[in-house]
Amino acid sequence: MTRMYHYATVSKALDQLHEKGFTCDFNLNSDLIKKNPEKFEIVHVYRYEGESDPGDEAVVYGIKSTSGKKGVYVSGFSADSDQETAKFLFDLSIKGR
Template identity: 60%
Template sequence: MGFAYDFNIHENEIVNDPSVHEVKHVYRYEGNSDPGDSAVVYGIKSTSGKKGVFVSGFSANTNSEAARVLNKICIEGSEQCKI
């Protein structure tokens, strides 16, 4: 599907200019035995045409600013964000 750009390496792009990013896909993964072993994979497309992924832990105390920004983008309206 062409989501090859690694937004984890370039998370400052999301933090510095969230309005140019759209969450197209969200996948949530859980560990078998430990609820703390959860992750969220965001498929992101920017207005410049970059398509990539951002992987984050799935918990209330996630310390990534980019993860908080992506969560806010999801809360503000993308239907793909329903996880």
């Protein structure tokens, strides 16, 4: 089951996930998730909304692999963020509901 939370900052969301054992940085291995989506599940979604600049918005995903590896993926909404991966993860989170 996917759980969605709202936090004041991305760093607070990352701290919460780290306390729950989500220590791997899946931003560095996003191709692994894209190529093997059946081996990953999004279990937490943290959304951060900037107060005035939509470019400050971000989503932090808590992801767990079938082998038990837990990690995070941070997706921003700025022009230079990886929109392909962000959309893929968003679709995964909807499927997990």
